[in-house]
Amino acid sequence: MKPLNEYNQRILLQKDEIDAAVRSMGQRILEDYADEPLTLIGCLKGSFIFMADLVRAIHRPLHIDFIEVSSYGNDLSSSGNVRVIKDFKHPVQDSHVLIVEDIVDTGLTFDFLFEHIWLKKPRSLEIAALLVRNSVDLEERSVKYHGFTIGDEYVVGYGLDAAGLYRNLNHVAVFEK
Numbered sequence: 001m002k003p004l005n006e007y008n009q010r011i012l013l014q015k016d017e018i019d020a021a022v023r024s025m026g027q028r029i030l031e032d033y034a035d036e037p038l039t040l041i042g043c044l045k046g047s048f049i050f051m052a053d054l055v056r057a058i059h060r061p062l063h064i065d066f067i068e069v070s071s072y073g074n075d076l077s078s079s080g081n082v083r084v085i086k087d088f089k090h091p092v093q094d095s096h097v098l099i100v101e102d103i104v105d106t107g108l109t110f111d112f113l114f115e116h117i118w119l120k121k122p123r124s125l126e127i128a129a130l131l132v133r134n135s136v137d138l139e140e141r142s143v144k145y146h147g148f149t150i151g152d153e154y155v156v157g158y159g160l161d162a163a164g165l166y167r168n169l170n171h172v173a174v175f176e177k
């Protein structure tokens with residue numbers, strides 16, 4: 001039984017488990033891309049802490065940019081309608097691109113980001129997600145790097161929010177409504 005945090009929420013992933021997963025993901029990325037040009041595009045806002053840790057686990061020069069999309073509004077379920085709030089700026093024609101997402105849930109954001117960034121003609125396009133729901137069909141949506149697979153519980157912390165709150169938790173906790 002995992003401990004509860006200060007908000008009485010069940011801790012799903014402790015900070016040290018997350019750190020270890022992010023470090024090993026960084027190492028794999030370092031090996032996979034050798035010294036080819038690489039750009040990481042973080043999907044805001046949920047990826048901001050994961051992105052900050054991941055880029056520091058990839059010990060080589062790389063470009064960092066962000067895109068902000070919205071599909072959830074203030075609700076806890078996807079509206080099914082993804083739109084760009086802030087687009088990324090870095091030209092990616094000569095670079096491999098890795099999209100950095102907090103969680104692949106329904107996969108709608110994944111699909112949208114793939115199409116949107118692919119139009120800018122990167123050398124290659126892949127996704128690194130901290131979390132993937134076990135309902136995601138990984139044959140259909142290939143997530144090249146992921147930290148953890150989780151069930152259908154709504155989670156907060158380490159960048160993920162519930163109505164804008166709890167992003168600043170060090171761990172990932174199950175949010176009890």
Ligand code: IMP
Nearest residue numbers: 046104105106107108109154155160161
């Ligand atoms: P998708 O488009 O359904 O895959 O949803 C992706 C986005 O929904 C993520 O980038 C998150 O911002 C948000 N999201 C989905 N599940 C959760 C959750 O359990 N906690 C917090 N945000 C979530």
